[in-house]
Amino acid sequence: MSLASPFTAPAAPHAPANDHVGVEAMFRQIMDVVQKSTLEISDLRQECAELRLANQNLERQIREGFQNGNHLGTPGFTTPSPGSPQLRSKSPFLTPSSAPALAVPPSVQVTSPQREHGLTSFPFHPIREIPGFFVVIPAGGAGTRLWPLSRENHPKFLLDVTLQGRSLIQATWDRLIPLSGPNRTAVVAGPAHVKSIHEQLPDLLPSLLFCEPGPKDSMAAIGLAAAILVNRDPEAVIGSFAADHMISGDDAFLSAVSEAVQVARKDYLVTIGIAPSHPSTGFGYVRLGDKLGMAEAPNARLVSSFKEKPDARTAAAYIATGNYRWNAGMFVTKAKFLMSLLHEYKPELGEGLTKIAAVWDDETARQKVLEEVWPGLEKIAIDNAVAEPAALEGRVAVVPATFGWDDVGDFSSLAELLPAEANQPRILGDSRLVLTDQVAGGIVVPGSGRLVACLGVDDLVIVDMPDTLLVTTRARSQEVKKLVKKCKEQGWRSLL
Template identity: 30%
Template sequence: MTTRIVPIIMAGGAGTRLWPISRDSMPKQFISLMSGERSTFETTLQRVSGADFERPIVVTSDAFRFICAEQLRAAGVEADIVLEPERRDSAAAVAVGALLAARRDPQAICVVLASDHAILDGGAFVADCRRAAALAERGIVMTLGIPPTHASTAYGYIAPGDALDGHGAHKVARFVEKPDAETAEDFIAKGYVWNSGNFIFRTDTMLAEFEAHAPEVLASSRLAVDGAVRDLDFLRLDPDAFAKVPKISVDIAVMEKTRRAGVLSASFDWSDIGSWDALYDISDKDAEGNVLSGNVEVFEASDNFVRSDGMLTAVVGLKDTIVVATSDAVVVAAKSAAGRVKDVVASLKAKGRREASEHLRMFRPWGWYQRIDIGQRFQVKHICVKPGGILSLQRHYHRAEHWIVVHGTAEVTVDGTVKLYHENEAAYLPIGCTHRLHNPGKIELKLIEVQVGSYTGEDDIVRIEDVYART
């Protein structure tokens, strides 16, 4: 077959099991999890950028729109970026993606992919997609099943039924939720495969299955797409319609009910990188079985995962342990309990701890800022503005600011007056003034911002103009 496949990439999740590296402000799909590699979102894009695939449809959160766009540019891939006003689980993302693909071609072949999975053999992945697509042409909703490497309790399973071809494709006898250890052993003995969450289907087939089994998901998704508006390079779904989409997975909404489901046993290695122990399993190890990343030292330790994104982290005498350190949070867990990290995050959120959701370094469309220190009536930040980056024209009612340039050139506007500042020069922004920062140069602009005032929260920003349409 010569039909090209439309990738629908889901990139709106949070990934709390990989805290503190993955947080709501920058989740795991946009982070380099394996040493020296791009983010899993970027590697997913690269896998579907060849001649077999059409322009991708990326479904993500409004909060990640600029991160998503930046990494698309870095990967050299053009895509349709669709913004969900709120998280509604995978059924909504699949329905929206299928509706948009149907506008291109009512019988388009689509592949639904999570953006946070690791696939180590891109060629085998493409070949499997082609095989599954040939079956999808016949009106079968295909899924890629992963041959189990062990009796995992972290994945759902698929029971293969009657053969669909002579190359490892079968009808789906049933989908099974995550089992206990004894049941998982039984599933493997019976030839079950892991459910990867990757689906290949003809668009009209999937929309008909939504209509039959989850009509409320389809109806609200269609209204959200019909009411969508363009915003720069993004397509914003209608928020009122999207809020009415039931929060349900595509597995429960459609796949567990349809009689058209098929499964192809995948020929590539796969991991959903759902927890730190899963990342340990697919990472390169030293002679003692340790996976080490960043500023770390180990002594008389074996079979550990140790990562530091800054501070020197030393591990002594540990075995089968996860140690992950960032500038503001450290997690230490038995490898066997790595999945419980999400419970820690839930507890921190319930206590109102900022560290549960926000990184010290916060990314913006113009660059990033990172808090250095905070106290009563002051805050200090490190700010980096990429070449050409422009902050919004804004004012603050409760704080004054001092900008000290340490690298590059800053173009500063204060109450209509524009002035250039170079390294070791400082600009003063009094309370209430209208101001803007721009990097007119070809190198990064870095400066230290000192805020002084009765309140230094991020919500004390009144945007007057913004090239990124955030006003």
């Protein structure tokens, strides 16, 4: 007696025998496909587990090598402190300066297939200022991907997210002061942050803090500084460096900037290209073009093109060629050359900024013109406004560099910058307030002062503030800005 298969539907009373066989064959094919898919999924899971383990081992080796002084690339030197006091704040976002040292990944030199010996060493003397060079630090944005750690009135550039006792903007100031000195270091910021910036940067001259009435993206911010500075020094070379980026390998960074200044003096808009450490989908890319052949800037090349944030496969293809660098948004150029590009590609924006700059040093007239002109200015990034069209005409150059860089764009990238034991979560704050068991990866911010206890959860993001608790995963940390939008829509404005 044969047993009926549980997967075989009973035959209809008058169904022909061949139909019964056809149904069995169909179900057999379906089960074969399901079994094959199950095996493939199992293989993928195993492969992912092996990759995670390999990444953890590599991360531990890099961290241990860095802590033991074994730098894989050009080691950074400690830039002279400009005399600003250590950050002291009642904010729970900031930790004492006695916190453990930050384990920053070392800079890695990547050799491009286009060059046999990688980057050429560029001589740099750290105590030498560059005559006529002005640093511009745009300090804008609310850092919504780091909410609720970062808030509109206290954005990430004001926070000590590196456990070093210095905020990101203070670290940026410290890094660039050797090149420009306090007399040629400017900050562009919104009115809500002016007071905090002055407190954190007491050596910043009032005449070099340019307050923009409202956010208009990077072109208006950098263009405003360029328009003002070109009136004060027609031959000024400016370098724009975001206030909220992390950099390791200061000597390699300053050498790249010095080289970029040499290229900028030849009437180029110059960007600094970061050697990619992985196929990131969160950064834009710069495609390297022909060498410029400048003796004073041996590594400089033309920019072939700018690429928007790619998908993972495209990013991997970019890196495989060796011809691409991350676009970190660092630009060096003559102030008057930038304004000429702006007048050419975005004439209304250029004219508006020129009109504002003409009366900037007259406070009464400045306020009146700002009220008239600023609201109508186009909101656009410098890349889209001038860099991309100018690159098509061969007027944009790139200096490939080897220093470590991160824009600290979400909690996942922030976690990578913090020290931790192997397979343990990273902690930003008082580690005594975090209790874990069988917890791997992730990041915990114990900002409320109460105990945060975690059991058997991996790769979580837990941000416990006095007024808000955020729980997500590292994989979804880029999406935190969606919650900020929902907070606005549902009336939680006070928490932003």
